[in-house]
Amino acid sequence: MEPSLPAITHVIFDVDGLLLNTESLYTQTTERVVGQFGKQFTWELKLQQMGKKGSEAAADIVRSLDLPLTPEEYLEQSGRIWQQLFPTTELMPGAERLVRHLHRHGVPMALASGGGAPAFKLKTSRHGALFALFTHAVLASTEPEVTNGKPAPDVYQVAARRFAVPPARPENVLTFEDAPNGVLSARAAGMPCIMVPDPRMPEEMTRPATLVLTSLEHFRPEDFGLPPFEA
Structure with missing residues (x-):
């Protein structure tokens, strides 16, 4: 101190x-979205995007994992999963x-x-x-x-x-x-x-x-x- x-x-x-x-819920969400494309969401990548604006974190993930999605599409898919997970x-x-x-x-x-x-x-x-x-x-x-x-x-x-x-x-x-x-x-x-x-x-x-x-x-x-x- x-x-x-x-x-x-x-x-x-x-x-x-x-x-x-909520961090485990964010991880579950990302794993579900990127898993569709055979990609893995690593701890190292999570460290890079933790705390950032949603749009910035989404852009990081799409770029780093070379996903066939725009950041907006990534967020749209994530949002549907959040509806299920976040109220818990x-x-x-x-x-x-x-x-x-x-x-x-x-x-x-x-x-x-x-x-x-x-x-x-x-x-x-x-x-x-x-x-x-x-x-x-x-x-x-x-x-x-x-x-x-x-x-x-x-x-x-x-x-x-x-x-x-x-x-x-x-x-x-x-x-x-x-x-x-x-x-x-x-x-x-x-x-x-x-x-x-x-x-x-x-x-x-x-x-x-x-x-x-x-x-x-x-x-x-x-x-x-x-x-x-x-x-």
């Missing part, structure tokens, strides 16, 4: 793989406890995701009460103000500007991510970032993070000047 971090006044969370256990989405360990704790103590929270609005609605359909605690969500795939997806800083910068009372400085915003592209996005925006990576993540890809945890359950709010969890 970096020494003497500025006071944290706001928090921004990623969604997929951080709050919601579960929360990641520690996510609900942390979000409810910060809300209870009046810490403004927002979401910054590479996904789009239709998928977000499906993924959060079982968890509406929890996601209502966030002041706003910036969904890069359907947000015109986000010109560039992660790892560019746009989505975090837009999310910070949209707080009713914006943070004084980027350093006052604590971010949470699971993907390397997301960490790079938050850090490019000048914000400290806590990473909760997949256990398969190469260590060198976690180094830009301010702090790396194996689970949100292990986060100690008091280490960042936030109210500690009640006993």
